[in-house]
Amino acid sequence: MEVSIRMEVLMKKKVFINESANEKSALTKPVHKITHWKKCAAMGLSMAITAGTLAGCGSSGGNSSTAGTNTDSSNSAANTSDTANGNGAAGEKTFNGVDISEHVDLKMYLLGDRTPDFDEVYGKINEILEEKLNCSISVDFLSWGEHDTKYSLLFSSQEPFDLIFTASGWAHYEQTVSLGGFYALSEEFIQTYAPDIWNVVPEMAWNQAKVDNTIYMVPNYQNEFGQDIMAVRGDLMEKYGFEDIATWDDLRNFYMTIAEKEDGIYASQGGPWYQYFHNKGMYGAGGTPNNGELILYNTQNPENLEFTYIVEWDGFREYCMQAKEMADAGCWSRDVLNSTEERQTGFLNGNAAAMIWNRGSCLGYAKQANKEHPEWKATICDCVSNQPKKVNSYINNGVAININSKNPERAMMVLNEFYTNPAVYDLAMLGIEGKHWEAVGSDQYKIIDETNFGADSNCNWGWKNADINRTEFIEDRTEVDDTYDAMVVAWDNNVKAEHVYDGFSFNTAPVQTQVAAVEAALGTYYSPLINGMVDDVDATIAELGKVLDQAGMQDIIKELEKQAAEYVASK
Secondary structure: OOOOOOOOOOOOOOOOOOOOHHHHOOOOOOOOOOOOOOOOOOOOOOOOOOOOOOOOOOOOOOOOOOOOOOOOOOOOOHHHHHOEEEEEEOOEEEOOOOOOOOOEEEEEEEEEOOOOOOHHHHHHHHHHHHHOOEEEEEEEEEEOHHHHHHHHHHHHHHOOOOOEEEOOEEEEHHHHHHHEEEEOOOOHHHHHHHHEEEEEEEHHHHHOOEEEOOOOEEEOOEEOOOOOEEOOHHHHHHHOOOOOOOEEEEEEHHHHHHHHHHHEOOOOOOOOOOHHHHEEEEEEOOOOOHHHHEEEOOOOOOOOOOOOHHOOOOHHHHHHHHHHHHHHHHHOOOOOOOOOOOOOHHHOOOEOEEEEEEEHHHHHHHHHHHOOOOHHOOOOOOOOOOOOEEEEEEEEOEEEEEEEOOOHHHHHHHHHHHHOOOHHHHHHHOOOOOOOOOOOOOOOOEOOOOOOOOOOOOHHHHHHOOOOOOOOOOOOOOHHHHHHHHHHHHHHOOOOOOOOHHHHHOOOHHHHHHHHHHHHHOOOOOOHHHHHOOOHHHHHHHHHHHHHHHHOHHHHHHHHHOOOOOOHHOO
Protein backbone atom coordinates (compact mmCIF):
# COMPACT_ATOMS: atom_id res chain seq x y z
CA MET A 1 0.00 0.00 0.00
CA GLU A 2 1.37 3.39 -0.93
CA VAL A 3 0.59 6.93 -0.03
CA SER A 4 1.43 9.32 -2.83
CA ILE A 5 2.25 12.27 -0.64
CA ARG A 6 5.17 14.58 -1.35
CA MET A 7 6.61 17.50 0.54
CA GLU A 8 8.98 20.05 -0.95
CA VAL A 9 10.84 21.07 2.18
CA LEU A 10 11.83 19.04 5.23
CA MET A 11 13.07 20.68 8.38
CA LYS A 12 16.69 19.93 9.11
CA LYS A 13 17.43 20.88 12.70
CA LYS A 14 20.22 20.04 15.08
CA VAL A 15 19.31 17.47 17.71
CA PHE A 16 20.99 16.62 20.95
CA ILE A 17 21.40 12.96 21.68
CA ASN A 18 21.22 11.98 25.32
CA GLU A 19 20.93 8.26 25.99
CA SER A 20 20.00 5.12 24.18
CA ALA A 21 16.46 4.40 23.13
CA ASN A 22 13.89 2.75 25.22
CA GLU A 23 15.59 2.65 28.56
CA LYS A 24 12.05 2.10 29.63
CA SER A 25 12.17 -1.39 28.24
CA ALA A 26 14.20 -2.48 31.21
CA LEU A 27 11.29 -1.59 33.46
CA THR A 28 8.28 -2.72 31.49
CA LYS A 29 6.97 -6.11 30.66
CA PRO A 30 9.75 -8.53 29.70
CA VAL A 31 9.65 -10.01 26.23
CA HIS A 32 11.29 -13.29 25.54
CA LYS A 33 11.18 -12.98 21.80
CA ILE A 34 12.93 -10.28 19.86
CA THR A 35 10.16 -7.75 19.85
CA HIS A 36 9.70 -4.19 21.03
CA TRP A 37 7.33 -3.15 23.75
CA LYS A 38 5.15 -0.16 23.09
CA LYS A 39 7.99 1.98 24.08
CA CYS A 40 9.94 -1.39 25.24
CA ALA A 41 10.40 1.46 25.64
CA ALA A 42 10.26 0.68 31.07
CA MET A 43 10.95 -1.59 32.27
CA GLY A 44 13.26 2.94 29.13
CA LEU A 45 9.68 1.36 30.67
CA SER A 46 12.55 -2.06 29.15
CA MET A 47 12.22 1.23 30.90
CA ALA A 48 11.51 2.47 27.22
CA ILE A 49 8.27 7.73 24.84
CA THR A 50 8.09 8.50 21.92
CA ALA A 51 5.03 13.13 18.04
CA GLY A 52 2.14 20.65 13.20
CA THR A 53 3.97 23.74 12.55
CA LEU A 54 3.74 25.89 15.61
CA ALA A 55 2.60 29.19 14.35
CA GLY A 56 4.24 31.99 16.20
CA CYS A 57 6.95 29.93 17.92
CA GLY A 58 9.63 31.99 16.27
CA SER A 59 12.81 32.10 18.21
CA SER A 60 11.08 31.62 21.53
CA GLY A 61 11.34 27.84 21.32
CA GLY A 62 15.08 27.94 21.28
CA ASN A 63 17.61 25.15 21.64
CA SER A 64 20.55 25.23 23.97
CA SER A 65 23.74 23.82 22.58
CA THR A 66 25.13 22.98 25.99
CA ALA A 67 23.67 19.71 27.21
CA GLY A 68 24.52 17.74 30.30
CA THR A 69 25.54 20.59 32.64
CA ASN A 70 24.09 20.97 36.10
CA THR A 71 24.36 23.28 39.05
CA ASP A 72 24.70 22.35 42.69
CA SER A 73 21.53 20.46 43.49
CA SER A 74 21.37 21.99 46.93
CA ASN A 75 20.34 25.31 45.41
CA SER A 76 17.32 26.25 43.37
CA ALA A 77 17.96 27.15 39.75
CA ALA A 78 18.62 30.71 38.85
CA ASN A 79 15.89 30.49 36.25
CA THR A 80 13.19 32.90 35.25
CA SER A 81 10.71 31.41 37.69
CA ASP A 82 13.00 32.33 40.58
CA THR A 83 13.79 35.79 39.39
CA ALA A 84 10.18 36.52 38.55
CA ASN A 85 8.84 35.12 41.78
CA GLY A 86 8.31 37.58 44.58
CA ASN A 87 5.88 39.32 46.81
CA GLY A 88 3.36 41.84 45.59
CA ALA A 89 0.99 43.59 47.93
CA ALA A 90 1.05 42.66 51.60
CA GLY A 91 0.05 39.02 52.01
CA GLU A 92 0.21 38.33 48.29
CA LYS A 93 2.54 35.71 46.86
CA THR A 94 3.15 35.79 43.12
CA PHE A 95 4.78 33.81 40.34
CA ASN A 96 5.59 35.83 37.25
CA GLY A 97 3.01 38.30 38.42
CA VAL A 98 0.39 35.56 38.99
CA ASP A 99 -1.25 35.45 42.41
CA ILE A 100 -0.45 32.15 44.19
CA SER A 101 -1.59 33.20 47.65
CA GLU A 102 -4.07 30.32 47.91
CA HIS A 103 -2.43 27.00 48.79
CA VAL A 104 -3.37 24.12 46.50
CA ASP A 105 -2.75 20.36 46.60
CA LEU A 106 -2.09 18.78 43.23
CA LYS A 107 -2.17 15.17 42.07
CA MET A 108 -0.10 13.50 39.37
CA TYR A 109 -0.32 10.06 37.75
CA LEU A 110 2.78 8.20 36.60
CA LEU A 111 3.16 4.78 34.99
CA GLY A 112 4.94 1.88 36.63
CA ASP A 113 5.45 0.99 40.27
CA ARG A 114 6.20 3.09 43.35
CA THR A 115 9.68 2.43 44.77
CA PRO A 116 10.17 2.11 48.56
CA ASP A 117 11.59 5.60 49.17
CA PHE A 118 9.41 7.38 46.63
CA ASP A 119 7.24 9.19 49.19
CA GLU A 120 10.30 10.34 51.16
CA VAL A 121 11.83 11.78 47.99
CA TYR A 122 8.64 13.56 47.03
CA GLY A 123 8.40 14.91 50.57
CA LYS A 124 11.67 16.75 49.83
CA ILE A 125 10.24 17.95 46.52
CA ASN A 126 7.16 19.26 48.31
CA GLU A 127 9.32 21.30 50.67
CA ILE A 128 10.59 23.20 47.63
CA LEU A 129 7.16 23.49 46.00
CA GLU A 130 5.59 24.74 49.24
CA GLU A 131 8.21 27.45 49.60
CA LYS A 132 8.27 28.52 45.99
CA LEU A 133 4.75 27.91 44.63
CA ASN A 134 2.60 27.52 47.76
CA CYS A 135 1.48 24.05 46.74
CA SER A 136 2.19 20.35 47.17
CA ILE A 137 1.89 17.33 44.90
CA SER A 138 0.96 13.70 45.51
CA VAL A 139 1.55 10.88 43.03
CA ASP A 140 -0.41 7.75 42.16
CA PHE A 141 0.83 5.04 39.79
CA LEU A 142 -0.80 3.04 37.03
CA SER A 143 1.18 -0.19 36.86
CA TRP A 144 2.67 -1.45 33.64
CA GLY A 145 0.13 -4.22 33.56
CA GLU A 146 -2.91 -2.01 34.05
CA HIS A 147 -2.28 1.33 32.37
CA ASP A 148 -3.65 0.15 29.01
CA THR A 149 -7.04 -0.52 30.59
CA LYS A 150 -7.17 2.07 33.37
CA TYR A 151 -5.66 5.15 31.71
CA SER A 152 -8.82 6.13 29.81
CA LEU A 153 -11.00 5.43 32.86
CA LEU A 154 -9.33 8.31 34.71
CA PHE A 155 -10.81 10.66 32.13
CA SER A 156 -14.17 9.00 31.58
CA SER A 157 -14.78 9.20 35.34
CA GLN A 158 -13.86 12.90 35.23
CA GLU A 159 -11.46 12.53 38.14
CA PRO A 160 -10.07 16.02 38.91
CA PHE A 161 -6.38 15.14 39.04
CA ASP A 162 -3.86 17.56 37.55
CA LEU A 163 -0.84 16.06 35.76
CA ILE A 164 -0.23 12.72 33.99
CA PHE A 165 2.57 11.08 32.06
CA THR A 166 1.77 10.52 28.39
CA ALA A 167 3.55 9.59 25.19
CA SER A 168 2.78 9.29 21.53
CA GLY A 169 1.60 5.86 20.47
CA TRP A 170 2.50 3.72 23.43
CA ALA A 171 1.14 5.85 26.31
CA HIS A 172 -2.21 7.13 25.13
CA TYR A 173 -1.42 10.65 23.89
CA GLU A 174 -3.36 10.81 20.65
CA GLN A 175 -6.16 8.63 21.95
CA THR A 176 -6.70 10.84 25.01
CA VAL A 177 -6.60 14.00 22.90
CA SER A 178 -9.28 12.53 20.63
CA LEU A 179 -11.44 11.87 23.70
CA GLY A 180 -11.03 15.46 24.93
CA GLY A 181 -9.08 14.42 28.01
CA PHE A 182 -6.17 16.88 27.96
CA TYR A 183 -6.04 20.62 28.64
CA ALA A 184 -5.07 22.64 25.55
CA LEU A 185 -1.76 24.46 26.02
CA SER A 186 -1.63 27.77 24.16
CA GLU A 187 1.69 29.51 23.61
CA GLU A 188 0.58 32.28 25.96
CA PHE A 189 -0.35 29.76 28.65
CA ILE A 190 3.04 28.02 28.42
CA GLN A 191 5.00 31.28 28.39
CA THR A 192 3.05 32.63 31.38
CA TYR A 193 3.10 29.62 33.67
CA ALA A 194 6.18 27.72 32.43
CA PRO A 195 8.52 30.31 30.92
CA ASP A 196 11.63 28.24 31.53
CA ILE A 197 10.17 25.22 29.75
CA TRP A 198 9.24 27.44 26.82
CA ASN A 199 12.84 28.58 26.53
CA VAL A 200 14.29 25.06 26.81
CA VAL A 201 12.06 22.89 24.62
CA PRO A 202 13.03 23.06 20.92
CA GLU A 203 10.54 24.33 18.37
CA MET A 204 10.58 20.93 16.68
CA ALA A 205 9.32 19.31 19.89
CA TRP A 206 6.42 21.75 20.21
CA ASN A 207 5.61 21.03 16.57
CA GLN A 208 5.51 17.32 17.19
CA ALA A 209 3.22 17.78 20.19
CA LYS A 210 0.51 19.48 18.15
CA VAL A 211 -2.71 17.65 17.31
CA ASP A 212 -5.01 19.56 14.98
CA ASN A 213 -2.73 22.58 15.42
CA THR A 214 -2.99 22.54 19.22
CA ILE A 215 -0.44 21.49 21.87
CA TYR A 216 -1.71 19.11 24.56
CA MET A 217 1.52 17.94 26.20
CA VAL A 218 4.86 19.25 27.31
CA PRO A 219 7.35 16.96 25.53
CA ASN A 220 10.62 15.97 27.08
CA TYR A 221 13.88 17.51 25.88
CA GLN A 222 16.06 14.58 25.02
CA ASN A 223 16.40 12.32 22.05
CA GLU A 224 16.28 8.57 22.39
CA PHE A 225 17.75 6.35 19.74
CA GLY A 226 15.26 3.97 18.20
CA GLN A 227 17.65 1.09 17.49
CA ASP A 228 18.56 -1.94 19.52
CA ILE A 229 22.02 -3.46 19.75
CA MET A 230 23.40 -6.91 20.62
CA ALA A 231 25.05 -8.21 23.77
CA VAL A 232 27.10 -11.20 22.69
CA ARG A 233 29.62 -13.79 23.91
CA GLY A 234 32.97 -12.37 22.84
CA ASP A 235 34.71 -15.69 23.40
CA LEU A 236 32.49 -17.30 20.74
CA MET A 237 33.11 -14.42 18.36
CA GLU A 238 36.86 -14.92 18.78
CA LYS A 239 36.54 -18.69 18.47
CA TYR A 240 34.88 -18.45 15.05
CA GLY A 241 36.70 -15.42 13.66
CA PHE A 242 34.07 -12.66 14.06
CA GLU A 243 35.80 -9.33 14.70
CA ASP A 244 32.42 -7.56 14.79
CA ILE A 245 28.72 -8.15 14.12
CA ALA A 246 27.89 -5.00 12.22
CA THR A 247 25.29 -5.92 9.59
CA TRP A 248 22.39 -8.27 9.01
CA ASP A 249 24.66 -10.66 7.11
CA ASP A 250 27.11 -10.69 10.02
CA LEU A 251 24.29 -11.46 12.46
CA ARG A 252 22.87 -14.25 10.31
CA ASN A 253 26.30 -15.82 9.75
CA PHE A 254 27.06 -15.72 13.49
CA TYR A 255 23.72 -17.32 14.32
CA MET A 256 24.23 -20.09 11.77
CA THR A 257 27.78 -20.71 12.97
CA ILE A 258 26.65 -21.13 16.59
CA ALA A 259 23.85 -23.46 15.50
CA GLU A 260 26.25 -25.59 13.47
CA LYS A 261 29.26 -25.74 15.77
CA GLU A 262 28.08 -25.27 19.36
CA ASP A 263 26.20 -27.87 21.41
CA GLY A 264 23.96 -26.97 24.31
CA ILE A 265 23.58 -23.29 23.41
CA TYR A 266 21.34 -21.42 21.00
CA ALA A 267 22.37 -18.32 19.09
CA SER A 268 19.41 -16.33 20.40
CA GLN A 269 15.92 -16.72 21.80
CA GLY A 270 13.95 -15.85 18.69
CA GLY A 271 13.85 -14.40 15.22
CA PRO A 272 15.57 -11.00 14.84
CA TRP A 273 12.79 -9.39 12.76
CA TYR A 274 13.51 -5.83 13.84
CA GLN A 275 17.17 -6.07 12.96
CA TYR A 276 16.29 -7.19 9.45
CA PHE A 277 13.97 -4.34 8.57
CA HIS A 278 16.12 -1.75 10.37
CA ASN A 279 19.04 -2.89 8.21
CA LYS A 280 16.79 -2.12 5.25
CA GLY A 281 16.14 1.36 6.61
CA MET A 282 12.49 0.50 7.41
CA TYR A 283 10.66 1.50 10.57
CA GLY A 284 7.10 1.16 11.73
CA ALA A 285 4.60 3.97 11.36
CA GLY A 286 4.02 5.27 14.89
CA GLY A 287 0.79 4.20 16.52
CA THR A 288 -0.13 1.55 13.94
CA PRO A 289 -1.07 -2.00 15.00
CA ASN A 290 1.35 -4.32 16.75
CA ASN A 291 3.72 -1.50 17.71
CA GLY A 292 4.24 -0.48 14.10
CA GLU A 293 5.42 -3.84 12.82
CA LEU A 294 2.79 -4.21 10.09
CA ILE A 295 3.07 -0.88 8.24
CA LEU A 296 6.53 0.50 7.54
CA TYR A 297 8.14 3.50 5.88
CA ASN A 298 11.66 4.14 4.57
CA THR A 299 13.05 6.31 7.32
CA GLN A 300 16.37 6.79 5.53
CA ASN A 301 14.85 8.56 2.52
CA PRO A 302 13.07 11.82 3.47
CA GLU A 303 11.62 12.11 -0.04
CA ASN A 304 9.90 8.72 0.10
CA LEU A 305 6.47 9.11 1.70
CA GLU A 306 5.15 5.66 0.79
CA PHE A 307 3.89 3.26 3.43
CA THR A 308 4.68 -0.42 3.02
CA TYR A 309 2.24 -3.10 4.19
CA ILE A 310 4.45 -6.01 5.22
CA VAL A 311 2.51 -8.78 3.48
CA GLU A 312 2.98 -6.87 0.21
CA TRP A 313 6.71 -6.26 0.78
CA ASP A 314 9.23 -8.58 -0.84
CA GLY A 315 11.55 -7.87 2.09
CA PHE A 316 9.13 -9.54 4.49
CA ARG A 317 9.12 -12.71 2.41
CA GLU A 318 12.92 -12.63 2.21
CA TYR A 319 13.18 -12.29 5.99
CA CYS A 320 10.68 -15.10 6.63
CA MET A 321 12.60 -17.43 4.33
CA GLN A 322 15.85 -16.66 6.14
CA ALA A 323 14.15 -16.99 9.55
CA LYS A 324 12.93 -20.45 8.55
CA GLU A 325 16.44 -21.38 7.46
CA MET A 326 17.84 -20.22 10.82
CA ALA A 327 15.09 -21.90 12.83
CA ASP A 328 15.52 -25.18 10.94
CA ALA A 329 19.26 -25.00 11.62
CA GLY A 330 18.63 -24.65 15.35
CA CYS A 331 19.52 -21.00 15.90
CA TRP A 332 16.79 -20.85 18.55
CA SER A 333 14.58 -23.32 20.34
CA ARG A 334 11.73 -25.03 18.49
CA ASP A 335 9.66 -24.14 21.54
CA VAL A 336 10.25 -20.42 21.06
CA LEU A 337 6.55 -19.62 20.64
CA ASN A 338 5.76 -21.06 24.07
CA SER A 339 8.87 -19.99 25.96
CA THR A 340 8.52 -17.63 28.92
CA GLU A 341 12.24 -17.21 29.52
CA GLU A 342 13.25 -13.56 29.42
CA ARG A 343 15.97 -12.61 26.98
CA GLN A 344 18.44 -11.48 29.66
CA THR A 345 17.88 -14.71 31.58
CA GLY A 346 18.71 -16.83 28.57
CA PHE A 347 21.86 -14.83 27.93
CA LEU A 348 23.06 -14.81 31.54
CA ASN A 349 22.41 -18.50 32.19
CA GLY A 350 24.28 -19.56 29.07
CA ASN A 351 21.30 -20.75 27.03
CA ALA A 352 21.86 -18.07 24.36
CA ALA A 353 25.04 -16.70 22.83
CA ALA A 354 23.48 -13.29 22.25
CA MET A 355 20.58 -11.06 23.20
CA ILE A 356 19.14 -8.04 21.42
CA TRP A 357 17.79 -5.05 23.34
CA ASN A 358 18.38 -1.33 23.83
CA ARG A 359 21.86 0.07 24.41
CA GLY A 360 21.61 0.55 28.15
CA SER A 361 20.18 -2.90 28.83
CA CYS A 362 22.75 -4.65 26.63
CA LEU A 363 25.58 -2.77 28.33
CA GLY A 364 24.29 -3.66 31.78
CA TYR A 365 23.77 -7.35 31.06
CA ALA A 366 27.08 -7.68 29.21
CA LYS A 367 28.87 -6.31 32.29
CA GLN A 368 26.88 -8.60 34.57
CA ALA A 369 27.77 -11.58 32.37
CA ASN A 370 31.45 -10.70 32.62
CA LYS A 371 31.29 -10.46 36.40
CA GLU A 372 29.70 -13.89 36.63
CA HIS A 373 31.54 -15.48 33.69
CA PRO A 374 34.69 -13.48 32.84
CA GLU A 375 35.74 -16.18 30.40
CA TRP A 376 32.79 -15.24 28.17
CA LYS A 377 34.35 -11.86 27.33
CA ALA A 378 30.85 -10.48 26.71
CA THR A 379 30.73 -7.39 24.53
CA ILE A 380 28.22 -5.28 22.60
CA CYS A 381 27.79 -4.88 18.85
CA ASP A 382 25.75 -2.63 16.61
CA CYS A 383 24.22 -5.00 14.10
CA VAL A 384 22.66 -2.09 12.15
CA SER A 385 25.86 -0.08 11.83
CA ASN A 386 25.28 0.43 8.11
CA GLN A 387 22.40 2.85 8.71
CA PRO A 388 22.37 6.42 10.06
CA LYS A 389 20.61 6.44 13.40
CA LYS A 390 16.97 7.26 13.95
CA VAL A 391 15.92 9.04 17.10
CA ASN A 392 12.47 8.81 18.59
CA SER A 393 10.30 11.89 18.54
CA TYR A 394 10.37 14.24 21.50
CA ILE A 395 6.80 13.20 22.32
CA ASN A 396 7.94 9.68 23.02
CA ASN A 397 7.78 10.95 26.61
CA GLY A 398 5.85 13.89 28.03
CA VAL A 399 3.42 15.27 30.60
CA ALA A 400 -0.12 16.58 30.06
CA ILE A 401 -2.63 18.46 32.18
CA ASN A 402 -6.02 16.87 32.82
CA ILE A 403 -8.94 18.78 31.26
CA ASN A 404 -10.67 18.34 34.63
CA SER A 405 -7.83 19.85 36.64
CA LYS A 406 -9.11 22.51 39.05
CA ASN A 407 -5.71 24.22 39.01
CA PRO A 408 -4.16 23.97 35.51
CA GLU A 409 -2.12 27.12 36.02
CA ARG A 410 -0.48 25.88 39.21
CA ALA A 411 0.02 22.46 37.62
CA MET A 412 1.99 24.10 34.80
CA MET A 413 4.08 26.03 37.32
CA VAL A 414 4.91 22.77 39.11
CA LEU A 415 5.89 21.10 35.84
CA ASN A 416 8.17 24.07 35.19
CA GLU A 417 9.99 23.25 38.45
CA PHE A 418 10.28 19.53 37.67
CA TYR A 419 11.62 20.32 34.23
CA THR A 420 14.08 23.18 34.87
CA ASN A 421 14.90 23.51 38.59
CA PRO A 422 18.04 21.37 39.24
CA ALA A 423 17.12 20.84 42.89
CA VAL A 424 13.72 19.36 42.02
CA TYR A 425 15.07 17.63 38.91
CA ASP A 426 17.85 15.80 40.75
CA LEU A 427 15.41 14.64 43.43
CA ALA A 428 12.87 13.31 40.92
CA MET A 429 15.52 11.64 38.75
CA LEU A 430 17.98 10.30 41.31
CA GLY A 431 16.49 10.54 44.79
CA ILE A 432 18.06 12.14 47.87
CA GLU A 433 21.66 13.21 47.53
CA GLY A 434 23.81 11.47 50.14
CA LYS A 435 21.31 8.63 50.54
CA HIS A 436 20.54 7.39 47.04
CA TRP A 437 23.30 9.07 45.04
CA GLU A 438 26.30 11.36 45.28
CA ALA A 439 27.46 14.03 42.87
CA VAL A 440 30.61 13.62 40.78
CA GLY A 441 31.51 17.05 39.54
CA SER A 442 28.69 19.25 38.29
CA ASP A 443 27.15 16.91 35.73
CA GLN A 444 27.63 13.30 36.86
CA TYR A 445 26.40 11.08 39.68
CA LYS A 446 27.34 7.84 41.42
CA ILE A 447 24.72 5.45 42.79
CA ILE A 448 24.74 4.77 46.54
CA ASP A 449 21.41 2.94 46.86
CA GLU A 450 20.04 1.48 43.64
CA THR A 451 17.01 -0.34 44.97
CA ASN A 452 15.10 2.02 47.24
CA PHE A 453 14.53 4.79 44.72
CA GLY A 454 16.25 3.85 41.49
CA ALA A 455 17.91 6.39 39.25
CA ASP A 456 15.71 7.35 36.34
CA SER A 457 13.19 4.62 37.18
CA ASN A 458 10.07 6.35 38.41
CA CYS A 459 8.51 7.34 35.08
CA ASN A 460 10.33 10.67 35.23
CA TRP A 461 11.14 10.67 31.52
CA GLY A 462 8.26 13.06 30.84
CA TRP A 463 10.32 16.03 32.02
CA LYS A 464 13.78 14.82 30.99
CA ASN A 465 15.92 17.87 30.20
CA ALA A 466 19.26 17.30 28.49
CA ASP A 467 20.54 20.69 29.66
CA ILE A 468 20.62 19.69 33.34
CA ASN A 469 20.52 15.89 33.22
CA ARG A 470 23.36 14.16 35.05
CA THR A 471 25.09 11.12 33.55
CA GLU A 472 26.26 8.17 35.60
CA PHE A 473 29.90 8.07 36.61
CA ILE A 474 31.49 4.66 35.99
CA GLU A 475 34.15 4.10 38.62
CA ASP A 476 35.44 0.66 37.68
CA ARG A 477 35.46 0.96 33.92
CA THR A 478 35.72 -2.13 31.75
CA GLU A 479 36.44 -2.76 28.09
CA VAL A 480 32.68 -2.97 27.50
CA ASP A 481 32.27 0.56 28.90
CA ASP A 482 34.87 1.82 26.44
CA THR A 483 33.11 0.03 23.58
CA TYR A 484 29.83 1.57 24.69
CA ASP A 485 31.29 5.09 24.84
CA ALA A 486 32.74 4.71 21.35
CA MET A 487 29.33 3.54 20.12
CA VAL A 488 27.65 6.58 21.68
CA VAL A 489 30.05 8.92 19.89
CA ALA A 490 29.57 7.09 16.59
CA TRP A 491 25.78 7.26 16.87
CA ASP A 492 25.80 10.92 17.89
CA ASN A 493 27.83 11.69 14.78
CA ASN A 494 25.62 9.65 12.47
CA VAL A 495 22.04 10.83 12.99
CA LYS A 496 19.88 10.45 9.92
CA ALA A 497 18.14 13.29 8.14
CA GLU A 498 14.72 14.14 9.50
CA HIS A 499 11.79 12.39 7.86
CA VAL A 500 8.37 13.99 8.20
CA TYR A 501 6.90 10.73 9.49
CA ASP A 502 9.40 10.61 12.37
CA GLY A 503 7.08 12.94 14.28
CA PHE A 504 3.82 11.41 13.08
CA SER A 505 1.72 9.04 15.15
CA PHE A 506 -1.44 7.37 13.96
CA ASN A 507 -4.64 8.09 15.90
CA THR A 508 -6.40 4.72 16.11
CA ALA A 509 -9.69 6.08 17.46
CA PRO A 510 -11.55 6.12 14.09
CA VAL A 511 -10.66 2.46 13.48
CA GLN A 512 -10.26 1.14 16.99
CA THR A 513 -12.51 -1.86 16.32
CA GLN A 514 -10.43 -2.89 13.30
CA VAL A 515 -7.17 -2.38 15.19
CA ALA A 516 -8.35 -4.66 17.99
CA ALA A 517 -9.45 -7.30 15.46
CA VAL A 518 -6.14 -7.12 13.59
CA GLU A 519 -4.07 -7.53 16.73
CA ALA A 520 -6.26 -10.43 17.86
CA ALA A 521 -5.77 -12.16 14.50
CA LEU A 522 -1.97 -11.98 14.46
CA GLY A 523 -1.10 -14.92 16.70
CA THR A 524 -1.98 -17.75 14.37
CA TYR A 525 0.35 -16.77 11.54
CA TYR A 526 2.51 -13.76 12.39
CA SER A 527 4.62 -15.04 15.29
CA PRO A 528 5.30 -18.39 13.59
CA LEU A 529 6.40 -16.53 10.45
CA ILE A 530 8.85 -14.14 12.10
CA ASN A 531 10.31 -17.01 14.13
CA GLY A 532 10.65 -19.33 11.14
CA MET A 533 8.19 -21.90 12.50
CA VAL A 534 6.16 -22.58 9.35
CA ASP A 535 6.38 -25.26 6.68
CA ASP A 536 5.38 -23.07 3.73
CA VAL A 537 6.39 -19.41 3.96
CA ASP A 538 4.48 -18.21 0.89
CA ALA A 539 1.25 -19.97 1.85
CA THR A 540 1.45 -18.68 5.42
CA ILE A 541 2.07 -15.08 4.30
CA ALA A 542 -0.96 -15.39 2.02
CA GLU A 543 -3.07 -16.64 4.94
CA LEU A 544 -1.78 -13.85 7.15
CA GLY A 545 -2.79 -11.26 4.57
CA LYS A 546 -6.21 -12.85 4.27
CA VAL A 547 -7.00 -12.84 7.99
CA LEU A 548 -5.66 -9.31 8.45
CA ASP A 549 -7.80 -7.99 5.61
CA GLN A 550 -10.83 -9.79 7.05
CA ALA A 551 -10.11 -8.09 10.38
CA GLY A 552 -10.12 -4.66 8.73
CA MET A 553 -6.52 -3.96 7.76
CA GLN A 554 -7.47 -2.10 4.59
CA ASP A 555 -9.68 0.24 6.61
CA ILE A 556 -6.71 0.95 8.87
CA ILE A 557 -4.44 1.64 5.91
CA LYS A 558 -6.95 4.04 4.35
CA GLU A 559 -7.32 5.93 7.62
CA LEU A 560 -3.53 6.02 7.98
CA GLU A 561 -3.17 7.47 4.50
CA LYS A 562 -5.76 10.13 5.29
CA GLN A 563 -4.14 11.15 8.57
CA ALA A 564 -0.64 11.11 7.10
CA ALA A 565 -1.70 13.35 4.22
CA GLU A 566 -3.27 15.81 6.66
CA TYR A 567 -0.16 15.71 8.83
CA VAL A 568 2.17 16.44 5.93
CA ALA A 569 -0.10 19.24 4.71
CA SER A 570 0.14 20.87 8.16
CA LYS A 571 3.93 21.07 8.03
